[in-house]
Amino acid sequence: MGLIGKILGVGKAVERVGRTAERVSEVFVPNKTEKQKQEYQQYRASLDQYAQEFTLAPMGLFNSFVNGLNRLPRPMLAFGTMGLFVFAMINPAAFSLRMVGLNQVPEPLWWLLGAIVSFYFGAREMHHFRSNTIKIPQNLAPMASFLPMIQDGALDPDYNAALEDWRKQQK
Structure with missing residues (x-):
């Protein structure tokens, strides 16, 4: 043929x-391919814009230290509770004596402890919810390099796929 x-x-x-x-x-x-490329570029541009808005300043040594301290209570409570079970099996008499002592703590003090613990964890959760750190995978960046619509990481509003195709054919 x-x-x-x-x-x-x-x-x-x-x-x-x-x-x-x-x-x-x-x-x-x-053209579906061109349409998908343009939609992808709009999507990437909006994600990049959001990522720039939510980037956090680098933390210093003191902030890192305090962050580390803030992460200790949950593991300490979890391991401490498991430690109580181990302590009860190793020395039941001493464990019983300490539980009797805990039974003597007045009820308002337990309410106060519950409020402190729940406010601590609630504030911690609210902090993470409000900071809303967005992690954009960087492995998507190479995919954008083959698309001519992107100029220096931003959507080029003057890009016209049909016009570029016509110019290539004229050469």
């Missing part, structure tokens, strides 16, 4: 007619 087209010289003409028909059809039905 290709040989006959070369002999008769109609291969190029048919190819040009096909490209023209494709371009005319794209006027009525958009």
Whole structure:
């Protein structure tokens, strides 16, 4: 088939007619690949904008230390509770004596301890909820490099795929 087209010289003409028909059809039905590229670029641009808005300043040594201290109560409570079970099995008499002592603590003091612990964990949870740190995977960045719509990491509003295609064909 290709040989006959070369002999008769109609291969190029048919190819040009096909490209023209494709371009005319794209006027009525958009190219899905181009549309997906443009949607992806809009999506990436909005994610990049949000990432810039929510970036946090680097923390100093004191802030890192206090953050480390803030992370200690939960593991200490968990391991301490398991330690009570071990202590009860190792020395039941001493464990019973300490539980009797805890039984002597007045009820308002237990309410106060519950309020302190729940406010601590509630404030910690609220802090993480409000800071809303967004982690954007950096492995998506190389995918954007093949798209000509992106100029220095931002969406180029002057980009026109059809015009760029036409310019390439004119060269």
